[in-house]
Amino acid sequence: MTTETQEYDVVVLGAGPTGENLADRARAAGLTVALVESELVGGECSYWACMPSKALLRPPTALADARRSPGAREAATGSLDVTAVLEHRDKYASYWKDDGQVAWVDSAGIDLVRGHGRLDGVRRVVVETPGGELRTLTARHAVAVCTGSRAALPDLPGLAEARPWTSREATSGQEVPGRLAVVGGGVVATEMATAWQALGSRVTLLVRGTGLLPRMEPFAGELVAEGLAEAGVEIRTGTNVASVRRPDPSGPVTVVLADCGELVVDEVLFATGRAPRTDDLGLETVGLRPGQWLPVDDTCRVTDVPDGWLYAAGDVNHRALLTHQGKYQGRIAGAVIGARAGGLPVDTAPWGRHVATADTAAVPQVVFTDPEAAAVGVTAEQAERAGHRIRTVDYDLSQVAGAGLYADGYRGRARMVVDLDRGLLLGVTFVGYGVGELLHSATVAVAGEVPVDRLWHAVPSYPTISEVWLRLLEAYRE
Template sequence: MTETESIVYDVVVVGAGPVGENVADRTRAAGLSTAIVEDELVGGECSYWACMPSKALLRPVIARADARRLPGLSQAVRGPLDAEAVLKRRDYMASDWKDDGQVQWLNGVGVDLHRGHGRLTGPRTVLVEGPDGSRTELTARHAVAVCTGTRAALPDLPGLAEVRPWTSREATSARRAPERLIVVGGGVVAVEMATAWQNLGSQVTMLVRGKGLLPRMEPFAGELIAQGLTEAGVDLRTGVSVTSVTREPAAGSGAPDTPAGGGNGTVVAVTDAGERIEAEEILFATGRAPKTDTIGLETVGLDPGSWLSVDDSMRVEGTDWLYAVGDVNHRALLTHQGKYQARIAGAAIAARASGGADEESAAWGAHAATADHGAVPQVVFTDPEAAAVGLSLAEAEQAGHRVRAVDVDFASVAGAGLYAEGYRGRARMVVDLEEEILRGVTFVGPGVGELIHSATIAVVGEVPLDRLWHAVPSYPTLSEVWLRLLEAYRG
């Protein structure tokens, strides 16, 4: 039997994605000895299979779309995208799926990396089983932080594993554009990957079970993005469910290639209406599940495979030493929000380790992730873009706020006309009529992703509308939409 090495640290972090890295960085900077455990690439999903490669695929698509709306420039960008060059840049932005730079950063800040699968074996104890068969027991004096993230959740369809479907990982790392691609789902991953691959040469068919796209955003966001996808050539079908999927092998193909490489034969998807749809690949973008099934939660009285419920300092409820940060707590499955939580958790762990005051309950304090409850920003990188922060109108009403939605078409904004000929977009602010502050803001249109931080500040800061009136937008920019919204509210 392999001998087990034992090491004691102040803090042990399980998962070295951006969330785990930020927890480790904060605790180490506070003087706490910190170990981090990772069984894949340091840098996690965001760096290699999500944020970075997906936005690298989408940026040329959006830049070309913007250029095509400008007379004098549109004629120069009539041809197709150079898919090979786009994929090469995508590979670069994903560091060619090598984590040398991330490891070097960990070494530089003094965090010890333990490669292998980490699982709890009891309170404050993590056993790491290395790829070489080694076993290392890490004991934490103060805290263990679970930052293992999520994996794609696939539907329960018979034979789906044999079909070798794409998930978000294959969709962002594929080596070529399939001639035909089926995208199942209507959320962020679905619309972004449909946008990318349609423009990189695939014929995309989207099968959406619901009535529209992006159901968690204002309805007009999904409507405008659906219009953009359809105009780009996507075959978008709503109110459709997939009842079965099979893959017919390519004639004389021999052993199949990997899903990300092609050469897999033909996928056949059958809908609830009995329609048969064929493609080279099928992407299921149908949700996420927590990666907590094999990390030993049962040894500390928690359910394996569950989302972990936490307080505002990210401490798992019912414990005084276990933290769950990022996607695993199901508060907001977004990298930037997970990193925000990591900053909060790192500060809280350090304060508790030093015997300092426990500020967990203080609203907007250094140890409370208050923004999780009503000020979460998000950008959807499609054509047009969608960006939102805070509550939608429906969410605000459901929460019991007395609110009013104020809508403005970007056609009234001079900067929009300069940005692009025929600019199409819409903005909404959700006003709390009792407190005269903003509960939420949504923008849809080309380039609106760069507007959302101003809205985030307004929502987080609970800036009174009479004060916001004095935040003068520069002319002629897209930001002038703020003036139009406030004018519409004042009547």
């Protein structure tokens, strides 16, 4: 049964953080907005990614920090309370209920439409509700696709029958597997190896490449690998999985390795990349290919659709697959839609209010392993590949007074990548305990294009780990 058509200024597909922010900015511009969601309002980040994963990681990191501090070390003699950690995780995942997020949507004056939405031609969306009804929504100005991404699984014999973990199962699991194989070497793989090893799993990390965190500076993966190994994680690099077997649905999993035998575990997590959630969105009705990443310009408008009415923000456009970048894009796209709808000027200059310049110049990311790895901007290799004339400056974080106070035996490293022609920072990387909280200072410096000479006047407080900024600048001037 089809209900009557409802018209809005903007229709947003996907009520995760990106869609929520886009809808909020469009609503703030005076536009009417429908927000369509097929699962939980709040999306992947709230229930199966950022929030539950960091809730799993904080207790073991806090315990490790205590054991690295004299006096506290003597008090921290027990082990983690697994039940309490999982309850802590469940709380931060809102027990997989979205009542609070729905209340916010209502308070913002946004109409929430439950169900699976598909494009059905120009500015038209058809939603199949949980009850099987069809609702047609039309948009006067814009439709925005904010449906995010899902775990990408390789095409391996036996994988479907083995029911592997993906990031969703890894962040929502209710029992600690005795043996866990983690396939991958990126952020999800290293964070979940950290968490489940701390909770009691015997973790084996199977990495196809030669190191961890390949998109960061090489020393980041090296220091994180040292931390994982010291915690008890077995790391096997240069390892390819050929197939997976699980004949008994409740039994162990056999991971068959291409060159070095088999590994029997209780669960296997594949953290092998992401794919766009665009395979069943009706893209073919507007001339696009189902299942593709959606190419956009810097205002998040889809470039391959005439008349400029279709937008894509967040993971789905493949610019920067991070929650905070999706929210950033959502804010920008919502403001752009509002400006264009009102006939107002659109500021498309670099770093203008209507362009997502940071997606290419100043993307920050923290990997919540132990030690943490945090970076913004580009690596030295990326900068050189882009044709910049650069200088890299490294500093041993253990030599900073604040680091020694933070933890006995502190290990870490900092690097800044300087554009010699402009005297600006192109990238900054920190690896060490607690360095995630250092990153925003670097993000401001990179995004704000603060000259290195001006950074001399940003005096770090003593004795904090932030004093590494002074040491980096001193080394640069030598």
